[in-house]
Amino acid sequence: MAGAPSAVTDLLQALVDGLLEGGLLALVAVGFTLVWGVLNEINLAHGALVVLAAYLTWELSASAGLNPLLAGLTAIAVVAALGYALQRGLLNLVARAPVLLPLLVTFGAGLLLRDAMVAAFSSDDRTLVTAYSLSAFRVGGVYLPVLRLWSLVLAVTLTTGVALGLRHTRHGMAIRAVGMDRDAARLVGIPVRHVYALTFAAGAALAGAAGAMVAAVGTFSPVSTDVYTLESFVIAVVGGIGNTSGALAGGLALGVLEALAGQYLPGELVSAIAFAVLLLALVLRPQGIVGRARYSARVDR
Amino acid sequence: MSLLEVRALTTGYRGGAVLGGVDLDVGPYEIVAVVGPSGSGKSTLLGAISGLVPVASGSVRLHGRDVAGLAAEDIMALGLVHVPERRRLFAGLTVRENLLLGGWRAGRRDIGRVLEMFPTLVGRLETPSGALSGGEQQLCAIARGLMADPAIMLIDEFSLGLAPVMAHDILVRLADIAAGGTSLVLVDQDAATALSVAERAYILESGFIVASGPSGKLLADHALLDRYLD
């Protein structure tokens, strides 16, 4: 690769950056699509959970001096517990209501969380600098940050793990059954209120993992919440609602697209990429939103 | 003591009352039929017993314990399985997965016993249940219910959409199931079919039990059958 024209190197670098960023986006989105597919809830607080986990990781490691890995795990646990409580205590009460009501509840919860974070942490950008956050290696002319590589590995591992867990574990079976037909699930003895909350907690835990990763590799502030929710929405629609491997593919694709746009388009257009992808998806496969291919057998009265 | 003892059960939906005080008893090893015209409240009665439909007043005793007001999943765990109308299989899941879900609560993963009872399903284990024929779906729904090894099973519309040969096949199985220790409550619009296998029957009309007794006696009462059954 040495001596390659710089245009090619730039393209490769953009592709690599896109894939690495896309892994993170996939991790952000996989919990969102899971909750949407199984619970039929569009969780507008998802981005806030991501950022909350990022702050918790930051505070625990940078301020309290905890090992970053331990800090991340703690943040995940806290966000998952919060998710369980939110679903069990609030969202379960409106689970059978038309989709707008849960939507409003999550919208309110997201706003509340965001404002609380502004109050607690201010709205300045944060970046966690650790001993290994700057290490990278070069392949040819392309620069590979080590931590970002790890975040891609984590994203692939977790999304695959979620897909396998849904398929082969006892609770995974229960989650899928509840997503397909709530009453039939109760008739085989599945405690639906608990499984709903567990599903939401799993989605929140995935948001937490993404947040911990964001704290390690990226820059964040309370303003990021909306961006993460929007990107999750786009990825869920593109990848198929409830489809966890679709979220992985969609996340990687969106990451690459945004990176290429960053390379070749004027700045103001880059932020419109997610919207453009969403529009395109809606035109090309509107059943992505209304058809709910994964859990189309769901009957809820 | 009856296994299932329903007393003065009333319930309804937002549209109004559906059951006006139903009494019903089922003993061990018994097959009991509940028949009546469309809209008389048969499915609502089964739902009120299994916990799917909230009970307004009255009691539902299972093994002597009042379960009215418990969640459906908790009543199921006490040994009462409800095979609902339209079967409600998990259409996107395979027959095997549906069976495993039937044993989910009890942690039973051995599907051999129910496959022995329904050998037709053996070759269909990896088929999505939504792709089965109507008759096979009914077998799968009953087999899924039996995975829990329940003390009592309520089966709604058990002969609907079945070819006569298949219906006969299921009737024979049902007798075996009851003899094996799972009491049955069969609901059907086709009174003749239900009464042919049940020892006792209840006739439900507009939410009230208008007649009950041994199947033979009800079947012989032509005036009664003409009046209440299609």
Ligand SMILES: Nc1ncnc2c1ncn2[C@@H]1O[C@H](COP(=O)(O)OP(=O)(O)OP(=O)(O)O)[C@@H](O)[C@H]1O
């Ligand atoms: N979920 C519901 N919400 C409102 N009303 C309902 C509901 N389910 C049933 N009903 C009404 O309750 C009454 C009894 O219905 P139910 O389904 O119990 O009758 P059924 O005897 O099972 O009829 P069929 O033989 O047609 O299945 C009917 O008037 C029906 O319209």
Ligand SMILES: [Mg+2]
């Ligand atoms: Mg009915």
